[in-house]
Amino acid sequence: MASQGVLQNGSACGCKGIRSCLICENANTKLNFTANETPKVSQEFTYNPSSRRAFRCVNGIEESFLFPGVFVWENFVTEEEERELVSKMDENIWRESQSGRRKQDFGPKVNFKKRRVRVGGFCGLPSISEKLVARMSREPQLNGFQPVEQCNLDYNPQRGSAIDPHLDDSWLWGERLVTINLLSDTILTMSLDEGCGQLDQGEVKVYVHLSRRSLVALYGEARHQWKHAIHRKDIHSRRVCTTFRELSAEFLPGGEQAEMGTQLLNIALTFRGVPL
Incomplete structure (x- = not known):
C-alpha cells in the first residue's frame, strides 16, 4: 500500500491504498509504484468527434469502429470565462485528493457502499x-441536464x-457525465478490458483528445x-477540470427516492454553494 508523502508546506498528500503520486513515491523510494502507469498490451485507437468513430492505422490500412456515447464541444467557454472560472476556484480551498489531485466538492454527502x-x-x-x-441545456445532447453535484479537480x-x-x-448519478477541461490540453483514455465487437482479444483503448476550454459528455456505452x-x-502543465453529474432514475419523479432527489436538486440549483 502507498503511504502518505509530505508536501512542501508540510501537509500529507491524499493518497490511500494502492493510489500514489510523485510526493509519496519520492518519500517511499523503496516501494514500487505502478498504479498509474501499469503497462498492458492493448489495441489503441483515436476518437474522431466529427465521425464519432474510433480509428487507427495498421500497416497503412485504416481500421475504425463506431464509438457511441462521447460528445465533445470545442471552445465551450471563452478565454475570459476560463480565467474567471479558475480565479474563482482558486479563491476557495483546494483539498488534497488521491493520485496527486486536489479537489473541491459541491454535492450531498454519500456513502456509495x-x-x-x-x-x-x-x-x-x-x-x-x-x-x-444554462448554456449546456441549449445543446440537444444535453437537453434537460440538471446537475446535482459538481467536482472541481x-x-x-x-x-x-x-x-x-x-x-x-x-x-445515484444518472446517464450523463459532463466535464469542462481548463488551462491545458489533455487526453481522456477510454478502456475496455475484454475487447469489443471484432476486437475480442485483450484490452481496447480509445484516446479522446480534449482541447483547452472544451466540454466532454459521456453517456450510453461510454458511460x-x-x-x-x-x-x-x-x-504536461496545470489542468483544472470541473465535472457535473445528474441524478439517476431512482431519484427522479416516479423513482423510489424521488423525494430526496427533489430536495437535492432544489438545493443544487440555488447556485449558492461553497466547497465542502
Whole structure:
C-alpha cells in the first residue's frame, strides 16, 4: 500500500491504498509504484468527434469502429470565462485528493457502499456555474441536464496527478457525465478490458483528445461500459477540470427516492454553494 508523502508546506498528500503520486513515491523510494502507469498490451485507437468513430492505422490500412456515447464541444467557454472560472476556484480551498489531485466538492454527502445519501452541508452548486449549466441545456445532447453535484479537480505534473481507469457510480448519478477541461490540453483514455465487437482479444483503448476550454459528455456505452482515465503522462502543465453529474432514475419523479432527489436538486440549483 502507498503511504502518505509530505508536501512542501508540510501537509500529507491524499493518497490511500494502492493510489500514489510523485510526493509519496519520492518519500517511499523503496516501494514500487505502478498504479498509474501499469503497462498492458492493448489495441489503441483515436476518437474522431466529427465521425464519432474510433480509428487507427495498421500497416497503412485504416481500421475504425463506431464509438457511441462521447460528445465533445470545442471552445465551450471563452478565454475570459476560463480565467474567471479558475480565479474563482482558486479563491476557495483546494483539498488534497488521491493520485496527486486536489479537489473541491459541491454535492450531498454519500456513502456509495451502503447506498445512503443525505444533504449534509450541501448548499448548492457555485454561483459561477449557473451560466454554464444554462448554456449546456441549449445543446440537444444535453437537453434537460440538471446537475446535482459538481467536482472541481486540479492536476499538476509536479505532483504526478492522474486518475485511474474507473466507472462512475450509477446508483445515484444518472446517464450523463459532463466535464469542462481548463488551462491545458489533455487526453481522456477510454478502456475496455475484454475487447469489443471484432476486437475480442485483450484490452481496447480509445484516446479522446480534449482541447483547452472544451466540454466532454459521456453517456450510453461510454458511460456504463468503458472505463475512463487521465494518465500522468498526459498532464504536461496545470489542468483544472470541473465535472457535473445528474441524478439517476431512482431519484427522479416516479423513482423510489424521488423525494430526496427533489430536495437535492432544489438545493443544487440555488447556485449558492461553497466547497465542502
